[in-house]
Amino acid sequence: MAPRTLYDKVFEDHIVHKDDTGSYLLYIDRHLVHEVTSPQAFEGLKNAGRPVRRTDCTLATVDHNIPTISRANFKDVESFIDQDDSRLQVSTLEQNVKDFDVTYFGMDDARQGIVHIVGPEQGFTLPGTTVVCGDSHTSTHGAFGALAFGIGTSEVEHVLATQTIIQTKSKNMRISIEGDLSEGITSKDLVLHVIGVIGTAGGTGCVIEFAGKAIENLSMEARMSICNMAIEAGARAGMIKPDQTTLDYVKGRPLAPKGAEWEKAVAYWSTLHSDEGAVFDYDIKIAASDIVPTITWGNSPQDALPITAKVPDPSTVSDPIKKAGMERALQYQGLTPNTPLVDLKIDKAFIGSCTNARIEDLRAAAKVAKGHKKADNVKLVLVVPGSGLIKAQAEKEGLDKIFEAAGFSWREAGCSMCLGMNPDILDPEERCASTSNRNFEGRQGARSRTHLMSPAMAAAAAIKGHFTDIREYDYDTSDEPVVHVEHDVEDKLLQDAVYEHEKEVIEDTPGTEQERLLDIPKEPESKKAKTAAPTGGNAKFTVLTGITAPLYKANVDTDAIIPKQFLKTIKRTGLKSGLFYEARFTKDPVTGKDVETDFVLNVEPYRKAEVLLVTGDNFGCGSSREHAPWALKDFGIKCMIAPSFGDIFYNNSFKNGLLPIRIPQDVIQNTLVPVVQNGHKLTIDLPAQQIRDGETDEVLVGHFDVEEFRKHCLVNGLDDIGLTLQKEEFIQKYEAVRREKFSFLEGGSKLIKPIKGTKKSLYGVKAQEW
Ligand SMILES: CC(C)[C@H](C(=O)O)[C@@H](O)C(=O)O
Numbered sequence: 216m217a218p219r220t221l222y223d224k225v226f227e228d229h230i231v232h233k234d235d236t237g238s239y240l241l242y243i244d245r246h247l248v249h250e251v252t253s254p255q256a257f258e259g260l261k262n263a264g265r266p267v268r269r270t271d272c273t274l275a276t277v278d279h280n281i282p283t284i285s286r287a288n289f290k291d292v293e294s295f296i297d298q299d300d301s302r303l304q305v306s307t308l309e310q311n312v313k314d315f316d317v318t319y320f321g322m323d324d325a326r327q328g329i330v331h332i333v334g335p336e337q338g339f340t341l342p343g344t345t346v347v348c349g350d351s352h353t354s355t356h357g358a359f360g361a362l363a364f365g366i367g368t369s370e371v372e373h374v375l376a377t378q379t380i381i382q383t384k385s386k387n388m389r390i391s392i393e394g395d396l397s398e399g400i401t402s403k404d405l406v407l408h409v410i411g412v413i414g415t416a417g418g419t420g421c422v423i424e425f426a427g428k429a430i431e432n433l434s435m436e437a438r439m440s441i442c443n444m445a446i447e448a449g450a451r452a453g454m455i456k457p458d459q460t461t462l463d464y465v466k467g468r469p470l471a472p473k474g475a476e477w478e479k480a481v482a483y484w485s486t487l488h489s490d491e492g493a494v495f496d497y498d499i500k501i502a503a504s505d506i507v508p509t510i511t512w513g514n515s516p517q518d519a520l521p522i523t524a525k526v527p528d529p530s531t532v533s534d535p536i537k538k539a540g541m542e543r544a545l546q547y548q549g550l551t552p553n554t555p556l557v558d559l560k561i562d563k564a565f566i567g568s569c570t571n572a573r574i575e576d577l578r579a580a581a582k583v584a585k586g587h588k589k590a591d592n593v594k595l596v597l598v599v600p601g602s603g604l605i606k607a608q609a610e611k612e613g614l615d616k617i618f619e620a621a622g623f624s625w626r627e628a629g630c631s632m633c634l635g636m637n638p639d640i641l642d643p644e645e646r647c648a649s650t651s652n653r654n655f656e657g658r659q660g661a662r663s664r665t666h667l668m669s670p671a672m673a674a675a676a677a678i679k680g681h682f683t684d685i686r687e688y689d690y691d692t693s694d695e696p697v698v699h700v701e702h703d704v705e706d707k708l709l710q711d712a713v714y715e716h717e718k719e720v721i722e723d724t725p726g727t728e729q730e731r732l733l734d735i736p737k738e739p740e741s742k743k744a745k746t747a748a749p750t751g752g753n754a755k756f757t758v759l760t761g762i763t764a765p766l767y768k769a770n771v772d773t774d775a776i777i778p779k780q781f782l783k784t785i786k787r788t789g790l791k792s793g794l795f796y797e798a799r800f801t802k803d804p805v806t807g808k809d810v811e812t813d814f815v816l817n818v819e820p821y822r823k824a825e826v827l828l829v830t831g832d833n834f835g836c837g838s839s840r841e842h843a844p845w846a847l848k849d850f851g852i853k854c855m856i857a858p859s860f861g862d863i864f865y866n867n868s869f870k871n872g873l874l875p876i877r878i879p880q881d882v883i884q885n886t887l888v889p890v891v892q893n894g895h896k897l898t899i900d901l902p903a904q905q906i907r908d909g910e911t912d913e914v915l916v917g918h919f920d921v922e923e924f925r926k927h928c929l930v931n932g933l934d935d936i937g938l939t940l941q942k943e944e945f946i947q948k949y950e951a952v953r954r955e956k957f958s959f960l961e962g963g964s965k966l967i968k969p970i971k972g973t974k975k976s977l978y979g980v981k982a983q984e985w
């Protein structure tokens with residue numbers, strides 16, 4: 216067999232079926248679910264009368280909408296969450312997990328947390344597995360050598376119903392970080408540096424394998440921070456080969472295989488690495504010694520600079536799109552060219568998110584904060600642990616006390632100010648030192664200004680009041696070691712989280728819970744997904760002649776297409792008014808009401824546009840929110856043309872009957888833009904794969920690419936789930952092989968036994984009744 220990459224191996228081990236058009240059906244081992252992207256998926260299942268096919272492969276928690284204030288008096292969601300739409304989203308998930316028998320960590324369970332922190336913490340995420348979630352930062356789990364990627368809500372429904380996903384093979388990219396990182400340089404600096412080098416579209420169409428000595432020397436926490444931000448480099452996924460560090464992290468986790476199953480798993484995992492001579496489509500090498508403390512200045516994660524640099528100067532840039540983008544970012548961020556970054560004062564700091572809210576991150580921030588006070592100009596420093604277990608661990612180590620003494624605010628677990636779907640937001644024009652992963656316009660609140668950096672740098676900025684080079688920071692080393700790391704406390708907590716089922720199993724039956732589960736009969740037939748004939752999901756897309764609105768912008772992220780406040784709906788429709796909300800509306804200073812701007816879709820004749828013609832790369836990058844295509848569709852847009860698209864957005868568009876077309880930038884600019892002025896129409900002929908002048912019928916683009924399977928579904932308006940369920944026979948065959956070959960994956964989230972009745976959760980309140 217030819218040498219294969221890590222990605223090739225994991226991909227191939229999950230193929231359920233490959234069709235003639237080159238489209239694959241992949242089996243999904245682990246599905247994480249949160250409240251934002253699941254309501255419409257569960258509703259779809261209910262409407263079609265379909266069950267969740269593998270509840271053992273599914274694990275749900277709440278993270279985005281929940282307040283981070285103390286839960287000491289928490290009784291229930293209804294009384295605890297003030298914001299109506301947030302409460303509805305959380306309570307909808309609570310109902311759905313009951314209706315579909317999905318394992319769930321709710322707000323009264325110490326195991327609740329950000330979905331990408333909970334999965335690895337519980338050992339639900341395992342090397343060599345396929346992991347999906349309706350969330351772009353699912354790439355985090357690739358740190359274990361899993362193939363992990365974000366999906367849209369339609370795909371969430373598809374996975375819930377079929378335990379599979381339709382995929383095409385991505386390209387292989389390797390980024391090797393050679394040599395050793397310098398003293399004080401963290402994984403966050405490393406990944407920001409990488410994105411600064413390759414750009415936010417650099418990984419488009421690829422799965423990135425991070426390799427090299429600097430990566431191998433990193434802890435699992437640090438590796439997760441890197442893979443987490445692979446999505447910010449435009450990649451489908453990021454992966455790191457599993458090694459001893461991985462095994463040490465996984466072993467003993469509640470859902471990790473035990474006994475003979477562990478040995479079997481380790482034997483398989485040891486085969487998961489790129490073979491000598493494996494071919495990468497792109498092979499990038501970066502010297503670790505080039506990496507210094509790095510922060511972002513603009514509104515894209517690629518706007519990364521060494522902390523020693525100055526705010527960039529657009530007058531030195533010749534490319535007009537780049538120059539305009541830079542000017543816009545400087546204006547939005549309130550920055551003057553050539554100001555040293557260390558001279559920029561901050562208003563708030565945020566230490567948290569799925570990138571940097573793990574115990575190691577909190578320890579790094581506490582080390583900086585210890586013995587100091589936040590600067591007077593800093594109004595708030597939020598420290599938000601990634602999960603209840605991390606919170607408890609940090610408290611055992613006394614980190615909460617260090618933060619509180621420094622004037623920081625110590626919170627409960629959740630996504631918090633990373634995107635502010637809960638009450639944690641910045642006020643307009645506030646500048647924030649943030650350990651999160653996105654600095655898009657409006658990300659942390661309307662007109663907020665975000666700068667991304669490592670936990671140590673964010674804490675240092677909070678203490679000094681301005682951005683600070685951590686290498687020059689004056690640590691307080693007067694006392695005993697700043698953080699006394701008690702690893703056994705963490706281990707104990709994890710064990711506590713499973714003590715119930717372990718006791719039960721060991722007493723009842725020989726062997727582990729997992730081995731026992733292998734003997735239980737398959738799910739009753741009545742619970743199996745029904746093999747329904749494909750139903751018409753979307754309107755058919757054949758030939759469209761429509762007004763085409765030009766949009767002269769690059770890197771339009773899905774936060775810009777539909778901001779966070781519109782994600783709180785539990786429906787797929789009604790999003791028209793939220794489309795490009797920040798660009799389309801401004802607040803009247805007197806009445807406070809929304810007033811339309813001169814944004815292209817507010818101007819006649821483009822109010823009736825059916826095609827969006829984008830001149831810059833990477834349209835729809837960032838978050839996996841399917842609300843972006845839903846909003847476009849609601850507005851009346853049916854087709855988007857751009858030089859390139861964010862991967863998840865591209866996928867989501869097809870699922871909703873929209874056609875995204877990739878056309879080279881020079882053709883867009885020189886051939887299409889001149890034609891579409893003043894409402895002149897374009898004809899998009901999908902069967903012929905051509906773009907013509909909508910009025911003269913002159914051929915403008917003789918051929919555009921679209922994958923055969925996607926075209927077939929669009930032209931016939933087909934529903935993917937119906938089509939996949941016709942492959943039931945193949946899915947069952949795969950499952951039979953899986954039970955044998957990957958027996959250590961059986962049981963999954965069903966190995967978690969709820970903490971019942973007399974047992975108290977770490978918050979002193981009763982855990983969920985099952
Ligand atoms: C809400 C969810 C769809 C989104 C994502 O996919 O990333 C969120 O987690 C984010 O970070 O913007």
Ligand code: SF4
Nearest residue numbers: 352568569630633634
């Ligand atoms: S990026 Fe932020 S909002 Fe998205 S999952 Fe991570 S913490 Fe939550």
